[in-house]
Amino acid sequence: MTRLIECRPTLDETTSLAVRAGDAVSLSGDLVTIRDATAKRLLDLASAGLSLPIDLTGRLLYAVGPSPAKPGQVVGSAGPTTIERFVKYLPFLLGAGVKGVVAKGELHGDDARAFQEAGAIYLAAIGGLGALLGRSVEAATVVAFGELGPEALMQFTVRDFPAVVILDRHGGNFHETARAAWRRV
Amino acid sequence: MRSLDVSLLTETVARLLVEANYRIPPDILEALRAACDEERSELGRQTLAHLVRNYEVAAAEQLPVCQDSGVTVVLLEVGQDVHWTGGSLEYAIFAGIRQGTSSGYLRQSVVGDPLLRRTPAGAPPGVIHYEIVEGEAVRLTVASKGFGAENMSALKMFVPADGTPAVAQFVVDTVDRAGANACPPVIVGVGVGGTFEKAALLAKKAVLRPIDQRHPARDTAALEADLLDRINRLGIGPQGLGGTVTALAVNVEVYPTHIAGLPVAVNIGCHSNRRISVEL
Numbered sequence: 273m274t275r276l277i278e279c280r281p282t283l284d285e286t287t288s289l290a291v292r293a294g295d296a297v298s299l300s301g302d303l304v305t306i307r308d309a310t311a312k313r314l315l316d317l318a319s320a321g322l323s324l325p326i327d328l329t330g331r332l333l334y335a336v337g338p339s340p341a342k343p344g345q346v347v348g349s350a351g352p353t354t355i356e357r358f359v360k361y362l363p364f365l366l367g368a369g370v371k372g373v374v375a376k377g378e379l380h381g382d383d384a385r386a387f388q389e390a391g392a393i394y395l396a397a398i399g400g401l402g403a404l405l406g407r408s409v410e411a412a413t414v415v416a417f418g419e420l421g422p423e424a425l426m427q428f429t430v431r432d433f434p435a436v437v438i439l440d441r442h443g444g445n446f447h448e449t450a451r452a453a454w455r456r457v
Numbered sequence: 458m459r460s461l462d463v464s465l466l467t468e469t470v471a472r473l474l475v476e477a478n479y480r481i482p483p484d485i486l487e488a489l490r491a492a493c494d495e496e497r498s499e500l501g502r503q504t505l506a507h508l509v510r511n512y513e514v515a516a517a518e519q520l521p522v523c524q525d526s527g528v529t530v531v532l533l534e535v536g537q538d539v540h541w542t543g544g545s546l547e548y549a550i551f552a553g554i555r556q557g558t559s560s561g562y563l564r565q566s567v568v569g570d571p572l573l574r575r576t577p578a579g580a581p582p583g584v585i586h587y588e589i590v591e592g593e594a595v596r597l598t599v600a601s602k603g604f605g606a607e608n609m610s611a612l613k614m615f616v617p618a619d620g621t622p623a624v625a626q627f628v629v630d631t632v633d634r635a636g637a638n639a640c641p642p643v644i645v646g647v648g649v650g651g652t653f654e655k656a657a658l659l660a661k662k663a664v665l666r667p668i669d670q671r672h673p674a675r676d677t678a679a680l681e682a683d684l685l686d687r688i689n690r691l692g693i694g695p696q697g698l699g700g701t702v703t704a705l706a707v708n709v710e711v712y713p714t715h716i717a718g719l720p721v722a723v724n725i726g727c728h729s730n731r732r733i734s735v736e737l
Contacts, residue, residue, distance in 0.1 A: 296500065309574075339524040339564040348562055349515075349524040354605050354638050376605070377638035378697060398507055398696055399605055399640035400729045402523040403515035422524070422564050434507065436500070436698060447637055450699025454498060455692030 274298050274434075281427075282330030283371045288393055291437045293444025297395065299433040303334035303374065304415070307353065307423035311361035313416075314425075318364065325416035325425060329369030334397075335376075337422035338406060347412045347428070349402030352376040355394070359383045366390035374435055378447045387439045394439035396447075401434075408433045459593040460540050463549035465737060466597070470531060470553025473599040475561035477731040478526050480516045484669045485644070485730060488705040492642060492695075501700030505642075508695075508728060523729045525603040526563035529554045529583035530661065532598040534590050547585065554583040566604075586658060600665055600732040606643060606725040609635035612657055615719035624649060624721050625684060631723040632688050632704065637697020640727035644668055645688065645707040648722040650714035659710040660724035665732045668706035681707045 277287055279301030291297060304326060314324055335355060339348030355375035358365075363386055365373075371392045376399040379387070387394050397405060411429040418424050438446045486509070493505045515522040531550055543549075558565060569580030590596075611631045615623055628647055635643070646664025648656040671678040684707040694700025705728065714720060 294500075296503070337524060337564065337566075339521045339526065340562045342520075342562045348564070349521040351524055353525070354608070356638055376640070376696070378636050396637065396696065396698075398504055398511075399637075400523050400603075400727055401507055401511045402525075403518070403520040404507065404511045406520070406524070407514075422566075436696075446699075447697045450498075450500075450694065451636070451692040451697065453692065454694055454699045454701065456690040457687070457692075 276300065279303070279332050283332050288371060288391070289441050291393065291440055292442070293437050293440040293446035293449065295437045297435050297437060299374070299435055300431045301429065303428045303430060304328065304331050305336050305426040305428060306333045306358070307335065307337045308357055309420050309423040310417060310425050311358055311365065315361055315364050318368070324368065328365065330371050331369070332372040332374060333365065333370055334374045334428060339402070339422070345406070347406050347409045350406040350409055351402035352397040352399055355379055362386050366392055379439060380445070380448070384439055384445055388441065388443060391441065393437060393441060395435040396438045397433070397435045405433065458538050458540055459536070460542055461595065461737070462543040463541050463546050464543055466546065466549040467553040467556065469597060469735065469737065470550055470599055471557035471560065473597070473733045473735065474529060474554060474557030474563070474601065477599055477733040478521045478561055478563055478601055479519050481512050481522055481729055482667065482732060484667045485705065485728065486512055488668055489642070489728065492702045492705065496695065496700050496702045498694055498698070498700035500698045501695040501702060504695040504698060505702070521561070521563055522731070523603060524564055525605065526558065526566055527601040527603040528567055530600045530602050531583060531585045532588070532662070532665070533585060534588045534596040536592040536594045537589050538593045539595055550585055551582055558582065595737040596734060597737055598665060598732060598734040603727050603729060606639040606727040609639040610660070610724045612653070612720070612722040614653065615721055617717065617719055619719060621680070624719065625680065625687070627721055628684050628707070628723050629687050629691070632725065633691050635725055636693055639725045640729070641693055641697060642695055642702050642705045642728050644726035644730045645684070645704050646724040646726060647707065647709040648724070649709065649720070650712040651720060653720055655712060656720035656722040657724070659712055660722035663708040663710040664724045664726040664730065666708045668708065672709055677709050677711055681709050
């Protein structure tokens with residue numbers, strides 16, 4: 273059964289606590305996009321004591337750098353990118369109030385614990401599902417760093433965006449348990 | 458002697474780059490469809506079904522299958538009796554990459570300076586490998602290599618005493634470490650032999666070989682089958698969500714090497730292993 277998650281614009285605590293590692297979910301609502309260059313810019317601003325261009329409290333981030341929109345499209349292809357490249361920025365982003373990240377790939381050890389300690393969840397979208405996920409984006413607005421092109425900080429409004437809960441609030445790590453369950457070596 | 462104008466390369470590279478990004482190779486799509494039946498995990502089957510649907514929609518609506526159109530890799534096999542006219546061959550290929558990226562609405566994913574992370578004007582937009590062959594034929598392969606999988610690739614210099622068991626373990630371990638990050642189900646390209654750089658190039662050629670073609674040498678084909686079986690027992694499954702289909706294929710290429718050496722490179726390709734080849 274697919275669980276629906278509404279995020280308008282923040283992720284509510286009840287939903288966040290209810291979902292479990294391995295749950296297939298369908299996201300609708302607002303996501304803040306993040307990329308390597310975006311995360312670095314945000315961290316640089318914070319380190320300089322400047323305010324961020326968007327309040328990240330309670331927000332769900334989506335690690336994505338979309339391809340250019342064709343005429344008539346909201347965005348081009350827009351699948352997730354790998355979370356591992358962002359681990360350096362995770363303590364800062366979670367400290368800024370982020371309550372969830374949608375990306376692809378695995379998180380372990382301290383990186384996974386950082387989510388639990390911050391009361392945040394990690395969801396994996398399907399890598400290489402760019403054409404379909406791009407179509408689930410109903411609106412896209414550049415919030416800051418427009419000069420970064422696909423790495424600009426954007427707000428996406430999505431509908432029926434499929435993902436799977438990987439890190440839940442209760443210590444579950446689905447990539448670890450699923451692999452162990454199917455491993456035959 | 459056959460004379461060809463380099464503008465033919467610009468046009469062809471641009472066209473193939475767009476086509477490769479809108480339509481994944483038929484052998485991969487077929488393997489993904491078959492995997493929808495073979496995969497034993499339900500979440501894995503659902504994930505594979507999503508992927509097949511993505512590829513059908515991308516082809517029908519002319520959309521990039523993935524936002525990461527990657528680094529464009531061009532393999533150019535040129536007959537030694539071909540003479541190129543009309544300017545720089547390299548610039549013509551680069552112009553084709555730029556043209557295809559723009560006309561196909563592909564993401565500009567290449568940064569000109571890897572350390573400064575800036576792109577000076579005129580920086581190469583892709584990677585070209587040339588090979589001179591006999592005769593007048595020209596064979597062009599255009600591939601888009603996404604970096605989720607490229608980043609999980611590895612190379613190691615073994616010694617002869619390590620032998621096939623160590624080589625096989627290294628391949629399996631590389632896929633195991635890659636886990637969900639490489640966008641499984643993956644295609645594994647393995648290059649064994651040559652020198653440091655030759656092994657890497659062999660691995661690249663291996664990952665770009667159609668996955669329904671086994672290596673012609675029986676022992677190498679047997680190694681491919683053994684590696685595929687071992688990788689699919691790792692439990693990673695589609696997108697690392699657990700299951701029995703972690704790789705669609707393992708392609709191995711071998712080449713003579715030093716009596717003191719055993720170089721091995723593993724190049725991982727995601728399920729969107731975009732490539733297309735033509736004869737000019």
